[in-house]
Structure formats: C-alpha cells, structure tokens
Amino acid sequence: MMKRNVLNFRNTVLFRCLALVLTVMTCMACIPSQVFAAGEQTVTIRVCSWEEYIDLGDWDEEELIELESDEIIGIRPMVDEFEEWYYETYGIRVKVDYSTFGTNEDLYNMLKIGDVYDLVCPSEYMVMKLMAEEKLVPLSDAFFDEEDENNYYSRMVSPFIKEIFDEQKINGESWSRYMAGYMWGITGILYNPEEVTREEASSWKILTDPKFRRRITLKDNVRDSYFAALGALKADLLTSEEFRNDPEYPRRLEEEMNDISPETIAEVEEFLKEAKDNAYSFETESGKADMITGKAVANLQWSGDGVYTIDQAEEEDFELEFTVPEEATNIYFDGWVMLKSGVEGHSDRQHACEAFINYISRPDNVIRNMYYVGYTSVIAGNEEDTRIFEYADWSFGAEEDEEDTIDYNVGYFFSGDEEDEDYVITASSEQLYKQLFSQYPDAGALARSSIMVCFDDAANERINQMWINIRCMSIEDVPPGIWAVILIAAAACILLLIRRRIRS
Amino acid sequence: MKFSRKALGIPYYIFLLVFVAAPLAVIIVYAFTNGQGHFTAVNFIGFFTDPNTLGTLCYSLAIAIVTTVVCLLIAYPTAYILANSNIKAKAVILMIIIMPMWINFSLRVTALKEVLSVLEGNLAFYPFFNTVLGMTYDFLPFMILPIYNTLSKLDGSLLEAAADLGAGKASSFIKITLPLSLPGIVSGVTMVFLPSMTNYVILDMLYNSTYIMGSLIGSYFSANNWHAGSMIALILLLIIGLFSLFTGSLTDDAAESKGGALL
Numbered sequence: 001m002m003k004r005n006v007l008n009f010r011n012t013v014l015f016r017c018l019a020l021v022l023t024v025m026t027c028m029a030c031i032p033s034q035v036f037a038a039g040e041q042t043v044t045i046r047v048c049s050w051e052e053y054i055d056l057g058d059w060d061e062e063e064l065i066e067l068e069s070d071e072i073i074g075i076r077p078m079v080d081e082f083e084e085w086y087y088e089t090y091g092i093r094v095k096v097d098y099s100t101f102g103t104n105e106d107l108y109n110m111l112k113i114g115d116v117y118d119l120v121c122p123s124e125y126m127v128m129k130l131m132a133e134e135k136l137v138p139l140s141d142a143f144f145d146e147e148d149e150n151n152y153y154s155r156m157v158s159p160f161i162k163e164i165f166d167e168q169k170i171n172g173e174s175w176s177r178y179m180a181g182y183m184w185g186i187t188g189i190l191y192n193p194e195e196v197t198r199e200e201a202s203s204w205k206i207l208t209d210p211k212f213r214r215r216i217t218l219k220d221n222v223r224d225s226y227f228a229a230l231g232a233l234k235a236d237l238l239t240s241e242e243f244r245n246d247p248e249y250p251r252r253l254e255e256e257m258n259d260i261s262p263e264t265i266a267e268v269e270e271f272l273k274e275a276k277d278n279a280y281s282f283e284t285e286s287g288k289a290d291m292i293t294g295k296a297v298a299n300l301q302w303s304g305d306g307v308y309t310i311d312q313a314e315e316e317d318f319e320l321e322f323t324v325p326e327e328a329t330n331i332y333f334d335g336w337v338m339l340k341s342g343v344e345g346h347s348d349r350q351h352a353c354e355a356f357i358n359y360i361s362r363p364d365n366v367i368r369n370m371y372y373v374g375y376t377s378v379i380a381g382n383e384e385d386t387r388i389f390e391y392a393d394w395s396f397g398a399e400e401d402e403e404d405t406i407d408y409n410v411g412y413f414f415s416g417d418e419e420d421e422d423y424v425i426t427a428s429s430e431q432l433y434k435q436l437f438s439q440y441p442d443a444g445a446l447a448r449s450s451i452m453v454c455f456d457d458a459a460n461e462r463i464n465q466m467w468i469n470i471r472c473m474s475i476e477d478v479p480p481g482i483w484a485v486i487l488i489a490a491a492a493c494i495l496l497l498i499r500r501r502i503r504s
Numbered sequence: 505m506k507f508s509r510k511a512l513g514i515p516y517y518i519f520l521l522v523f524v525a526a527p528l529a530v531i532i533v534y535a536f537t538n539g540q541g542h543f544t545a546v547n548f549i550g551f552f553t554d555p556n557t558l559g560t561l562c563y564s565l566a567i568a569i570v571t572t573v574v575c576l577l578i579a580y581p582t583a584y585i586l587a588n589s590n591i592k593a594k595a596v597i598l599m600i601i602i603m604p605m606w607i608n609f610s611l612r613v614t615a616l617k618e619v620l621s622v623l624e625g626n627l628a629f630y631p632f633f634n635t636v637l638g639m640t641y642d643f644l645p646f647m648i649l650p651i652y653n654t655l656s657k658l659d660g661s662l663l664e665a666a667a668d669l670g671a672g673k674a675s676s677f678i679k680i681t682l683p684l685s686l687p688g689i690v691s692g693v694t695m696v697f698l699p700s701m702t703n704y705v706i707l708d709m710l711y712n713s714t715y716i717m718g719s720l721i722g723s724y725f726s727a728n729n730w731h732a733g734s735m736i737a738l739i740l741l742l743i744i745g746l747f748s749l750f751t752g753s754l755t756d757d758a759a760e761s762k763g764g765a766l767l
Contacts, residue, residue, distance in 0.1 A: 103726065105726040105727070108728070109726075109728070112728075214628040276713055279713065280626070280628045281711035281713060282711075295626070460728075461729075468556055468720070469556060471713065471714065471715045472560045472715045473563045473714050473715075474556055475555040477559060478563070482566040485565075485569050489565075493750060
C-alpha cells in the first residue's frame with residue numbers, strides 16, 4: 001500500500017515537472033523576439049554561413065591596406081558595422097543573429113530538422129538543390145536596380161561571374177534570380193616544387209602516381225574527389241585537340257565532368273580505391289599544415305586555401321606552388337540565398353537581408369573579407385571604384401626594381417574583356433604559380449573549368465554508396481589477421497562462459 | 505503530502521526521459537522506417553547483407569579488441585605496482601597517470617601524430633598500428649583507475665593467510681588477487697572496448713582513411729540517409745548490450761568466487 005502511494009506521488013510530480021518544463025518552453029518559443037524590443041522596431045535576421053568566412057575586425061595597425069584611393073583596415077566585426085550602417089541608411093534597427101555551419105550537407109540537415117534562417121551561404125550545388133526544392137525566395141527587383149547607390153552587388157559584381165549565374169538554370173530560372181555570389185574558386189593541385197614537377201602536378205593522374213606513394217592528400221568529400229577522378233579517367237579525351245577545338249567545348253566539358261552513368265561511377269570507384277591506397281590522408285583542413293611541414297608533397301586543394309597555404313609557407317621560407325591540371329578544373333561558388341521558411345511574408349527581413357548582401361559587397365568590405373578569409377570575392381568593382389583591382393595589384397604586383405616580371409591580365413574578371421589593358425598586373429613571374437594565379441586564375445585555366453551540378457537523389461545515392469565502398473573495408477577484403485583477432489577473442493569469451501557454467 | 509526519498513530521483517528521471525529514452529525512441533523509429541515514413545525492414549536486412557557494413561564491423565571489432573587487450577596488459581601491472589607502492593610514490597605515479605587527462609584529447613592525439621611522424625617517417629604506412637596506439641594512449645587511464653581501485657581495496661589478510669598456508673607468490677596472485685580484481689578489470693574493459701569501436705576522431709586525426717562504425721554512421725547521416733545510419737547505431741547498441749550482459753555475468757562470477765577461492 002505504502003509503495004503504491006510513493007509511486008503515485010512520483011508519477012504526479014514527474015508529470016507536473018514535465019508539464020512545467022514544456023509550458024515554459026512553449027511560451028518562450030511563442031514570444032517573438034520583437035516583443036523584447038517593443039517600440040524600437042528591431043528587425044532580426046538570422047544569417048548562417050561558413051565558419052571564419054567574414055571579417056571579425058581587430059586587425060593590427062600594421063595590417064593597414066594602403067591603396068591609391070583608400071586605406072582599409074578592419075577594426076570591428078563587419079556584422080556589427082552593418083547593423084549601424086543599416087540604421088544610418090534606412091532608419092531601421094536591425095539585429096543580425098549570425099551562426100555558422102560546417103558543411104553544405106550539415107546546413108541542409110539543419111534546415112531539414114526545422115532550424116529557421118533568413119539568409120544562408122551554401123555552395124552552388126546546394127543552392128541548386130534548394131532551388132529545385134523551391135525553398136528559396138527570389139531576390140527582389142529593387143535589388144537589381146543599378147541606379148540605387150546602395151546596390152553594391154548589382155553594380156559591382158564581376159561580369160565573368162554574372163554571365164555564369166545568368167546562364168546556369170534550374171527549373172528554367174537562372175541562378176542569379178535567387179543567388180548573390182560571395183566567394184568563388186577552383187580546384188587544383190598544391191605542390192612542393194622540390195619534389196614534384198609542374199608536369200606531374202598538371203594532371204589529375206598524379207593522385208595515383210606511385211612515385212608519390214603516401215605523400216599526397218585527397219579531399220575528404222565525395223564531390224571533389226569524384227571530379228578529380230573523372231579528370232584522370234578522361235584525360236585523353238579532355239586534352240585532345242579535337243575536343244578542345246569543338247565549338248561546343250564548354251557544354252561538352254560540363255557534360256563530361258558531370259558524367260554519372262553507372263559504368264563511370266564504377267570506374268571512378270576503382271580509381272579512387274587506388275588513390276586511397278596511394279594517399280597520405282583524406283583531409284579538409286589538415287592538408288594545409290601537412291604541406292607546409294613537408295609531410296605531404298602534393299594535395300588536391302581549393303584555390304582559396306592554396307593562397308593561404310602558400311602565404312603561410314612563405315613565412316617559413318618554404319616554397320609551394322599551385323596549378324590547375326590540364327584536363328579540367330571544378331569552378332565553385334558560395335552564394336547568399338534567402339529561405340522561404342524565414343523570409344517569406346516578412347518584407348522587412350527581406351530588405352535587411354538584401355541590404356546585408358549589398359553591404360558586404362561594398363569594395364572596402366570586400367577587401368576586408370578577402371584579406372581575412374583568403375578566398376576571392378565575386379565582386380570586381382567598376383570604372384569609378386577600382387579599389388578591388390588596386391588591392392590585387394597591391395597584393396601581387398612586383399616591386400619597381402624587380403626584373404623578371406610578367407604582365408598578367410585579369411580583365412576577364414574585372415571588365416569582361418580578356419584583353420583589357422586597364423586590368424593588367426605587372427607581377428613577378430613566379431606569381432604564375434603562386435598567390436596571384438590562385439586568387440585570380442588566368443583565362444586559360446578558366447577556359448577548362450566546369451561547374452559540378454547537383455545530382456538527383458538516385459544518382460546521389462549511387463555516388464554516396466560508391467564513397468562508402470571506397471572508405472569501408474569490405475567483408476571479402478578483411479585480412480586474415482583481423483579474422484584471427486576476432487576469432488581468438490570470441491573463443492576466449494566462450495571459454496570464460498563455459499568455465500563459469502562448470503563452476504556454478 | 506509525505507516526502508519520499510524517491511522524489512529526489514525526479515531530476516534524474518527527467519534527464520533519463522529527455523536525453524536517453526526520447527533519443528532512443530527516435531533512433532528506433534528512424535531505423536525501421538524509410539524516407540516516406542513507412543515501416544520497413546530493409547535497413548535491418550541491409551546491415552547483415554552489405555559487405556561494407558560487415559567488413560567495417562570486423563575492422564572496428566579488431567581495433568577495439570586489440571586496444572582493450574593492449575590497455576589491459578599495460579594497465580594491470582601499472583595498477584598493481586601502484587596499489588603496492590608506498591604513499592609518496594603512489595601520489596607521484598597517480599599524478600603521472602591522471603595528468604594527461606587534464607589535457608584535451610585532440611591536443612594529445614595531435615602531439616602523438618607529430619611524435620609518430622618523426623619515429624615512423626610517414627605515418628600513413630601504419631594505419632592499424634597507429635590507431636591502436638592512439639586509442640591506447642587515450643583510453644589507458646580508464647583501464648588503470650578501476651583496476652587500481654579494486655586492487656587497493658584488496659584485503660591484505662587474505663594474502664597473508666595464503667602465505668601462511670604455503671602458497672607461493674604466483675599461486676596467491678592467481679588464486680586471490682586476480683579473481684578479486686575482476687570487477688575492476690570488467691569495468692575497465694567496458695570503458696575501453698565500447699568507445700574504441702566508435703571513436704573515429706582518433707582515426708581521422710591519425711590519417712587512417714578506413715571507416716569504423718562511428719564514421720560509417722556519420723557518412724550515412726551526411727548523405728541524408730538517416731534510416732540506415734540509425735539502424736547501424738541501433739545494432740551497435742544491441743552488440744554493446746550483449747557485451748555488457750556478458751561482462752556483467754563475469755562480475756557475478758567474481759562475487760561467487762570470492763568465497764570459493766578461500767575454501
């Protein structure tokens with residue numbers, strides 16, 4: 001009797017506590033954040049981007065970037081400065097809830113389980129997926145109005161980037177309607193010129209070259225590895241004169257580099273298994289340090305991280321170079337998109353989101369972010385505002401007394417004209433394989449660049465399965481040593497059990 | 505209302521409900537459903553028919569077994585010496601064992617990586633060895649401390665009695681010390697074996713590019729296949745449950761033999 005009372009008591013208290021917790025949680029979720037700032041009319045936007053992908057300020061004084069037309073330094077976090085700028089410009093208080101994600105897939109999963117964001121910055125293929133699933137809100141017409149002084153993005157985005165964003169379509173709508181670019185880059189090989197020749201680094205076949213056994217790193221993600229494998233497998237076709245001179249070359253290249261037929265996937269699997277046996281590691285971050293310490297002599301690398309690693313190596317008097325294989329390179333973009341789940345029906349939030357994109361596209365802010373992050377912004381500036389070009393020249397241009405120099409034309413990016421004399425950087429000739437090339441690859445390298453599209457679910461499943469096949473040990477391949485260990489352990493357990501039975 | 509001592513457990517029950525029961529229920533639901541939310545046994549059958557899952561299970565088991573055995577072989581003598589040393593030395597040795605635990609494990613493994621790089625030249629050639637070494641390094645204190653605990657509480661009069669009755673050092677160790685320290689060994693083994701089957705961070709940091717169970721679950725999740733991932737997690741849980749039952753029965757054994765060994 002006593003016992004039952006206790007049980008009842010426990011149950012009721014348990015229930016009350018639970019009910020209380022649940023009520024409090026529901027109440028908190030129901031109160032919109034605006035209520036706390038009643039009267040002030042604060043708009044809150046929830047922004048989610050990559051880690052370390054926006055200037056947090058706090059630079060040393062000697063980090064001041066002295067350009068001809070401006071001096072730039074990051075003192076405070078850009079997000080804080082945006083909040084002030086927005087109030088000064090539009091008279092509305094805005095609060096930015098800034099958070100970060102680790103991978104595109106993580107972001108997608110976060111959205112899937114119900115996290116709500118207004119503005120996110122995934123890579124192009126994730127944008128394509130979100131577009132296809134109709135989860136995005138298009139940028140407003142006002143955003144594209146080039147008459148508006150504050151529309152820095154539309155006024156200053158590189159024509160090279162704009163063309164790609166206009167041409168690429170999902171469901172008949174071009175990317176540019178939904179996505180405002182942020183940073184872009186290409187994949188290539190970062191290598192140690194003392195150990196690896198330029199010829200060797202100029203082919204994706206280096207990944208299986210036994211000469212560099214266990215001294216070359218791969219990316220721990222299926223898309224980059226898949227692209228590299230395709231490049232190596234199709235090397236003969238991709239480098240043939242006939243293919244190169246085909247008037248349809250860009251379209252055919254994109255087709256070949258997005259080949260997901262079952263036969264190709266099987267071939268890629270074989271290639272990557274070989275590459276795995278030849279690799280030092282699969283990495284996302286550690287490859288940079290391993291290149292600088294010399295543990296690895298070559299790695300599959302993104303151009304932005306290439307710049308960073310070459311910089312770091314130089315500080316230690318160590319030489320590294322970056323190049324793009326002859327076959328093809330993957331061009332990728334990270335871009336800002338607005339999500340329906342956050343923005344739809346809230347024009348004030350949409351306005352603040354678009355203003356945020358414009359604010360970080362203002363050339364001085366672009367330079368700060370580029371300096372801080374190391375990647376290349378999609379923003380180029382225009383004739384009136386050439387600060388971004390000046391910054392490139394400031395970073396990579398040769399000293400006046402330098403002799404061995406080249407004229408490096410980046411007109412394709414800044415004005416859309418490959419021959420534009422206004423956008424020539426006179427740089428030391430080694431920059432052809434160093435930071436300048438990594439930051440602004442030359443037109444020749446970009447001619448053989450291809451985007452990698454977002455595959456449909458069935459293809460993704462096959463490719464992910466392929467990746468698991470590569471990374472896992474198949475039961476057929478389990479070496480005898482491992483079987484022996486397991487069998488001995490199992491036998492020992494059984495013996496112990498039997499012994500116990502006999503004893504009792 | 506009369507206050508019952510059991511009411512003190514309420515916070516624990518809430519914790520249990522929210523952080524153990526609820527997630528477990530979610531895992532079970534995901535494991536037995538497909539993308540459309542219908543019941544399916546595909547994931548369950550898949551686990552036992554997919555050569556990769558089985559191979560990975562073998563690989564993880566092998567790593568866990570070898571790690572546990574190596575830990576035990578190092579930990580037992582250490583704990584024994586520790587338990588039998590004088591107070592001053594005890595404090596120093598205990599400090600040496602516990603101190604690495606004050607440092608974050610990723611730092612420790614990074615340091616180990618650098619040491620191994622120097623010793624081996626290129627650590628990518630010895631993935632299995634490095635992994636076992638890394639895990640042993642990381643989990644060793646979890647084996648030493650429970651064994652030390654049981655050994656230090658060992659009743660010295662039993663050993664004296666054994667000596668009086670003519671037992672040599674070896675036989676009194678085998679007949680008395682070892683059986684009585686079994687509970688410590690069991691809890692040490694449990695604490696080392698289970699995490700070393702799934703702790704893939706150590707593998708990643710030491711550049712072992714072959715998946716173990718933990719990384720396989722992770723890869724299914726990042727590939728948006730939460731169902732297959734949950735099934736693997738669930739089956740691992742069952743394996744771990746069976747293992748605990750087994751080791752639990754050994755402890756009962758030890759409790760019984762406490763009397764038996766003296767007779």
